[in-house]
Amino acid sequence: MFSIEFEIVIVIILSAITCSIPGAFLVMRKNYYAADTTNRSAMLGIAVALIFSSYLSSPLVIILGSFTAGLAMILIKKLKDFTSFRAKGLSIIISSAFLCFGILIASNFSFNNATNFDLSIIYLGETAFTYFNRLRVFGVDIGSYALYAISLVLIINIVIIMIFYKEFKIDGVDKSYAASIEMKESTIDYLLLIMTSLSVSVSFQTAGIFMTSAFILGPAATALFYTKRLSTLAFVSVFISSIACLAGFGIAWPNEVSISGTIVSFIGILFIVSVLFSPEEGLLKKHFDNLTTQKRLEEYIIMDILNSEIIDCREKHINEELSSSLKWKLMKVSYIMNKLKAENKIEIVQDKVQLTEEGKSILNKFLSAQHCFH
Numbered sequence: 001m002f003s004i005e006f007e008i009v010i011v012i013i014l015s016a017i018t019c020s021i022p023g024a025f026l027v028m029r030k031n032y033y034a035a036d037t038t039n040r041s042a043m044l045g046i047a048v049a050l051i052f053s054s055y056l057s058s059p060l061v062i063i064l065g066s067f068t069a070g071l072a073m074i075l076i077k078k079l080k081d082f083t084s085f086r087a088k089g090l091s092i093i094i095s096s097a098f099l100c101f102g103i104l105i106a107s108n109f110s111f112n113n114a115t116n117f118d119l120s121i122i123y124l125g126e127t128a129f130t131y132f133n134r135l136r137v138f139g140v141d142i143g144s145y146a147l148y149a150i151s152l153v154l155i156i157n158i159v160i161i162m163i164f165y166k167e168f169k170i171d172g173v174d175k176s177y178a179a180s181i182e183m184k185e186s187t188i189d190y191l192l193l194i195m196t197s198l199s200v201s202v203s204f205q206t207a208g209i210f211m212t213s214a215f216i217l218g219p220a221a222t223a224l225f226y227t228k229r230l231s232t233l234a235f236v237s238v239f240i241s242s243i244a245c246l247a248g249f250g251i252a253w254p255n256e257v258s259i260s261g262t263i264v265s266f267i268g269i270l271f272i273v274s275v276l277f278s279p280e281e282g283l284l285k286k287h288f289d290n291l292t293t294q295k296r297l298e299e300y301i302i303m304d305i306l307n308s309e310i311i312d313c314r315e316k317h318i319n320e321e322l323s324s325s326l327k328w329k330l331m332k333v334s335y336i337m338n339k340l341k342a343e344n345k346i347e348i349v350q351d352k353v354q355l356t357e358e359g360k361s362i363l364n365k366f367l368s369a370q371h372c373f374h
Contacts, residue, residue: 009249011130011146012263015203016241018154019215021161022195024234025168027220031192033091034073035216038196039209040095041072043102046204050106062149065201066194072098073193125208127259133205146206153202157195161234164191169230211260215241218267225278240270299345301326302336303363306346307355318353 026034045068049060076090083090130146142148161168167188196216203212223236248263276283302322306313311321319337323330337353340346345359355363 005253007144007147008127008130008259009245011144011150011206012127012245012249012259013242014147014150014154015206016215016219016245016263017238018150018157019199019203019207019212020219020237020241021154021157021234022192022199023216023218023220024223024230024237025161025192026196027217027224028230028233029188029192032217033088034192034196036213037072037076037091037095038069038193039200039213039216041098042066042069042197042200042204043209044068044098044105045102046201047102047105059149061204062153062198062201065204066197068098068102069197069200070193073189073197077189124258124260125204125206125211127206127211130206146202149202150206153198156198160191160195164188165231208260211264214264214267218264218271219244222267222271222274225274225281241267244270299336299340300363300366302333303340303345303355303359304367306353307360307363313353315348315351315353 023035026032042065045064045066046061048068049058049064052058053060072091072094075094076087079085079090079094080087130144133145135142135145135148164187168191199216200212203215207215219237219241220233222240223233227233227236244266245263248266249259251257251266252259252262274282277285279285305311305322305325311325312318313321319330319333322328322333322337326333337346340359344356345362346353347356348354
């Protein structure tokens with residue numbers, strides 16, 4: 001069989017991929033609260049399952065966990081239709097109630113093998129111990145139970161996406177078109193509910209609440225900074241989650257620190273890096289774009305003043321006149337004037353500064369665009 005390290009990291013990566021696939025579709029639909037709701041609500045079903053079986057590896061855990069996660073989402077949907085509460089507020093109330101009831105049951109019932117369960121598993125999972133829950137067929141050890149359970153749910157998710165990909169794409173990209181062809185939104189809701197509930201329940205033992213939430217939303221939210229195309233978003237989400245698992249496990253295992261905590265931290269780091277440095281949506285890129293726009297606007301202001309000749313445009317006085325008129329520093333005005341001259345937008349004719357033909361053309365295009373905008 002495989003080494004313990006290899007099998008653990010494969011289980012973690014499969015868990016991440018299984019969760020990040022429905023996460024990509026939830027993020028594209030901007031249905032962020034659903035991930036956290038199903039994640040926390042599954043705890044009630046898992047706790048009830050542990051009354052009958054003391055092992056998190058029991059199939060009953062997946063069945064009841066998925067059931068209560070789905071039940072919570074259905075309750076939110078129905079209550080939203082009959083009350084004035086928003087879905088987000090209802091999700092907080094209902095999922096918190098399900099989570100608290102689950103923790104209450106888990107902490108107060110004596111299970112068949114109480115040493116097998118610890119409340120810390122709820123939050124962090126038991127990543128390093130999944131290797132020891134073995135699946136045996138006719139007495140032959142064929143690997144860890146989590147490996148096969150997560151693989152099965154992953155296959156189910158992939159099959160659902162392959163069959164209903166067109167509907168997912170239409171609903172996620174163009175809701176108005178989806179409504180025009182009378183495509184039922186509830187169908188997509190229930191499909192995503194099935195995928196998310198199964199993914200959360202099967203990953204609970206491996207990941208716990210924190211890492212499961214991070215797997216569902218973190219990679220997809222990070223991928224959204226790089227692509228808006230649904231298929232690409234799903235693949236990038238899978239790639240990001242796999243990289244985070246490999247890096248987190250590689251750091252945590254030799255240093256004997258929390259594997260779950262390290263992976264979640266790494267997903268958070270990747271998200272923050274994307275927020276700052278994404279080439280299209282990053283804050284730094286937007287900051288520099290704003291600076292560029294501001295500098296370009298300043299150039300247009302000076303060009304418009306020169307074109308209208310409302311000040312003394314003689315070469316020896318022009319910088320002082322512009323500085324006095326605009327209340328700008330003389331150094332700033334001199335820099336802009338030198339830049340305009342270098343770009344052949346202004347010229348000096350008979351000791352008088354004026355726009356070149358190219359400068360006039362650029363200014364007219366800018367002014368026309370502003371009139372159209374307004």
